[in-house]
Amino acid sequence: MREETPKKPKPEKMIVGRRERVSFPELDLEEIEAKIDTGAYTSAIHCSDIHEETLPNGTNVISLDLLDPSHPKYNHRKLTFSDYTFRDIKSSNGEVQQRYVIRTKIKFFEEEIEAEFSLSDRSDMKYPVLIGRTLLRGRFIVDVSRKNVGKKTNIKQKKNLL
Structure with a gap:
């Protein structure tokens, strides 16, 4: 008879809204609005x-400007990355584009998560950051009727500490 190893309890998933404020500590970018996109x-x-x-x-490195001069959070810093890949990514209109992909930390609520981000010109999009399902999987549940849940959670936590 085979002994069953006890299963680790699954961490509780946090609820996020359709839009959330996130930060990128390694990129010196704070509190930027992101669209949560399970598609x-x-x-x-x-x-x-x-x-x-x-x-x-x-x-070989990739060089880039994070955001663009028209964005209020633009910091005029040219960034370079030596650790990157170049991959086929399907865009929102179904077109396959080749894009650079980097790994960096994103601060979501109070948790820092290392994740992959494709680099693209999103100037024609409403939100400069898109959070896809690879980052969401196993960590978050999306409630599309809500937005900025993380900000409200942080305010509630700070009030409880006082």
């Missing part, structure tokens, strides 16, 4: 001037 597989972040460069030491 999207990969999360995405708005970038402009995305291009590949070769550094003098021979290392």
Whole structure:
């Protein structure tokens, strides 16, 4: 007779709304509005001037501006990443596009999660950040009737501490 190993209790899933405020600590980007999109597989972040460069030491990097000058959170910092991939990503209109993908930390509620983000020009979209189902899976339940649940949760937690 085989002994069953006890199952680890599944962590409780948090409820998120259709839009949430998120931060990217490694990218120096705080409290930016993100659209929660269960139809999207990969999360995405708005970038402009995305291009590949070769550094003098021979290392390939991608260089980009996070957001664009018209966005209120634009910080005029050119970012470079040496750890990235180039993949086919299906856009919202069903078109397959090749995009750079990076891994970075996102702060969602009070939790920091390392996740993949495709880099794309989202200037024609309402929200600069899209949270896809890969990041959501196993962690969150989406309540489309709500928005900015994380902000309300943080305010409630701070009041309880006082």
